[in-house]
Each structure stands twice: as C-alpha cells, then as structure tokens.
Amino acid sequence: MCAAIAIWFSPVVSKFWREKIDGGGNGWTLTSYTYGYTLAVIVIILICHLLNSRLRFPVPAFQFREQPSARPHAESNSYPDVSPSSALSDVRITTVISELDLKNLIDDINMKFHANEKWEDVINRRTDRLSYYARCCKQKDAPLKYLSVTVFENCSVEMLRDFYMDNDFRKVWDKTLIEHKQLQVDTSSGIEIGLMIKKFPLLTPREYVLAWRVWEANDGSFYCFTKECEYPSAQRRKKYVRVGLFRSGWRIKKVSGRNACEIQMVHQEDAGLNVEMAKLAFAKGIWNYICKMDDALRQYSTLDHSQLTSDVSAVTLIQKVRGQCAAIIAYLE
Structure with missing residues (x-):
C-alpha cells in the first residue's frame, strides 16, 4: 500500500519542487505551499505506518488461534511423530480414496479417454531387458497428463510391486527423493498416508502429502492409486512448495507368454512448472531415470526381503478388487 501511494504521489512532489526555484538565482525559496505539501507528506507517512502496523500484527495472532502448530512446523526441518490426536479420523481416512478412483484408473489404463483428449507420443526406447513408451495429453486449464508402459524382463509381478512400493529403498537409488515419512495407515481400508x-x-x-491404496485383481494383477490429501500434522513449510494436485495410478501385470511383467501408469501433477518446460524436462530426462530404476530393481531382487522392514503398509493390507471394478476387469480380459 505504501509503495502504491508513493508511486501515485511522486509526480505531485516533482512539480512542487520545480515550482520553488527562485528566478533570481538565489536557490530554493520557501512559500506557503511548502508547508502545506510538507504537512501532507508527513500525514501520508504516518497513515502508512499506522496501516502497516494494523495490518501486520493481527495476522500472526489469527494464525496462532486457528493453527497453533503452524509456526513451529514452518520453521522445523522434520515432522514430529504422529500422535492419535493429529491423525485423520477413521471415518475420514476411509473416504480419501474410493472405489470410484479405482474405476477411473481402470478406464484410463484401458485408454477410455474423453473425446476431446488429444494424445501425442513423447518417447519410445528399449534395451534387451527393458522397454519404455510414454505419451502425453495437454488438457485445457490442467497440468499435462501422462500415460506410460514399462516392461521389465525376467521379473515377477510381486517383485515389481514390492520394489515400487518400497519407499525406504527408493531413497537409496532415487536421488530426487529427499525425505519420506509414513504418517498414518488405516488397517480396515488399506489406505496409507505419507509425506515426501x-x-x-x-x-x-x-513437498507432497499423499494417500495411496493397493488392490489385487482376480487375474493376479495389482492396481495402485495415489492422490494428494491434507493431513493435520503435515503443516506447510516455507522452504518447500506444496504440490496441490497429484493424481497417479498404475497396474502391474504379467506379460503373457514370457518371463516379464509390465507396469502401466497414468500420472498427472501440478508442481508449478510451465507446461512446455515440464514436457521438455520429462522427454529429456525420463529415459535415464527409467534405466536407473531398472538397475535398482535388479539389485532389489538380490536382497533378502525377510530382513527388510515389516511395518504395516498399503502393501501388507492389499484389498481385493470387488463389485463393479472386478466385473470391468473380468470383461476386459
């Protein structure tokens, strides 16, 4: 507000000083206008200070009353352990991801797109033990939507599922992942909430606060859907940008006729990037990332998984696909 007033007031001040030059060359003169303008400037400065003080100080007080822990979380480097009082209620967490989300994922994976969606190829690469294909869709007033298919040779469905869901091991090979923390797991629905x-x-x-859920179909394939959510203890931190839209899902299934499996993924997020810049970065960097993932998968398959974490998670609480979704999958087989 002060800056706006200063910009508006500057032409008046300039005119005021030009008019005060004494024609006789005796320098600046003081007239009756001088005192009037000086008083006006002082009054405006005082008003600015008063407005600033009134606008500035009540805000933290309001934030403190509504969100008592907002300030400490904004300044801390990590989140505290989740307590029962800071967790989502059992009723609420079971509604974060629904059967409708699974149905929409099945439709996307089977390319049941809207008529106005125009898809274009982004990349198609392969090696002896790996292949990757991706295309994207630019939607109006929405971030890019990607559909990809990755095939891993000599790999079981269960191994690929466990690898994808093991966030502790992901921190070993995925150097873009700075932090991951499990926030809550609902044993009845199998929904897990975490931060990364x-x-x-x-x-x-x-910064991502996400909920995800895993299902197993009758044909032995697995589905996972992940979306953004809010969580009481995961307050926003100033040094990170919170991603407000994140929708990602995949299906892992065996490739018919050979020892291989594929993961088909649909992904859409708004990370605050320019659409064209995001598209270019994806096209240039995704293949190297997939190759690193393949190397990590081969390493993961040699580990003794009995020694790995056995904490309750979405993987240990996999739900069976039921009802309409099961009927759709059976129809598509």
Whole structure:
C-alpha cells in the first residue's frame, strides 16, 4: 500500500519542487505551499505506518488461534511423530480414496479417454531387458497428463510391486527423493498416508502429502492409486512448495507368454512448472531415470526381503478388487 501511494504521489512532489526555484538565482525559496505539501507528506507517512502496523500484527495472532502448530512446523526441518490426536479420523481416512478412483484408473489404463483428449507420443526406447513408451495429453486449464508402459524382463509381478512400493529403498537409488515419512495407515481400508520431499533442479524442492491404496485383481494383477490429501500434522513449510494436485495410478501385470511383467501408469501433477518446460524436462530426462530404476530393481531382487522392514503398509493390507471394478476387469480380459 505504501509503495502504491508513493508511486501515485511522486509526480505531485516533482512539480512542487520545480515550482520553488527562485528566478533570481538565489536557490530554493520557501512559500506557503511548502508547508502545506510538507504537512501532507508527513500525514501520508504516518497513515502508512499506522496501516502497516494494523495490518501486520493481527495476522500472526489469527494464525496462532486457528493453527497453533503452524509456526513451529514452518520453521522445523522434520515432522514430529504422529500422535492419535493429529491423525485423520477413521471415518475420514476411509473416504480419501474410493472405489470410484479405482474405476477411473481402470478406464484410463484401458485408454477410455474423453473425446476431446488429444494424445501425442513423447518417447519410445528399449534395451534387451527393458522397454519404455510414454505419451502425453495437454488438457485445457490442467497440468499435462501422462500415460506410460514399462516392461521389465525376467521379473515377477510381486517383485515389481514390492520394489515400487518400497519407499525406504527408493531413497537409496532415487536421488530426487529427499525425505519420506509414513504418517498414518488405516488397517480396515488399506489406505496409507505419507509425506515426501523431492528435488527439482534449479527450483525449490516440492513437498507432497499423499494417500495411496493397493488392490489385487482376480487375474493376479495389482492396481495402485495415489492422490494428494491434507493431513493435520503435515503443516506447510516455507522452504518447500506444496504440490496441490497429484493424481497417479498404475497396474502391474504379467506379460503373457514370457518371463516379464509390465507396469502401466497414468500420472498427472501440478508442481508449478510451465507446461512446455515440464514436457521438455520429462522427454529429456525420463529415459535415464527409467534405466536407473531398472538397475535398482535388479539389485532389489538380490536382497533378502525377510530382513527388510515389516511395518504395516498399503502393501501388507492389499484389498481385493470387488463389485463393479472386478466385473470391468473380468470383461476386459
């Protein structure tokens, strides 16, 4: 507000000083206008200070009353352990991800797109043990939507599922992942909520608070859907950018006729990037990332998984696909 007033007031001040030059060359003169303008300037400065003080100080007080822990979380480097009082209620967490989300994922994976969606190829690469294909759709007033298919040779469905869902091991090989923390698991629905921080080159790291759920179909394939959510203890931190839209899902199934499995993924997120810049970065960097993932998968398959964490998670609480979704999958087989 002060800056706006200063910009508006500057032409008046300039005119005032030009008019005060004494024609006789005796320098600046003081007239009756001088005192009037000086008084006006002083009054405006006082008003600005008063407005600033009134606007500035009540805000933290309001934030403190509504969100008592907002300030400590904004300044801390990590989140505290989740207590029962800070967790989502059992009723609420079971509604974060629904059967409708699974149905929409099945439709997307089977390419039941809207008529106005125009898809274009982005990349198609392969090696002896790996292949990757991706295309994207630019939607109006929405971030890019990606559909990809990755095939891993000599790999079981269960191994690929466990690898994808093992966030502790992901921190070993995925250097973009700074932090991951499990926040809550609902044993009745199988929904897990967690937080992660990811690096973005030359940009502020992005912060994600996500919920995900895993299902198993009758044909032995697995589905997973992940979306953004709010969580009481996961207050926003100033040094990170919170991603407000994140929708991602995949299906892992065996490739018919050979020892291989594929993961088909649909992904859409708004990380605050320019659409064309995001598209270019994806096209240039995704293949190297997939190759690193393949190397990590081969390493993961040699580990003694009995020694790995046995904490309750979405993987240990996998739900069976039922009802309409099961009927759709059976029809598509």
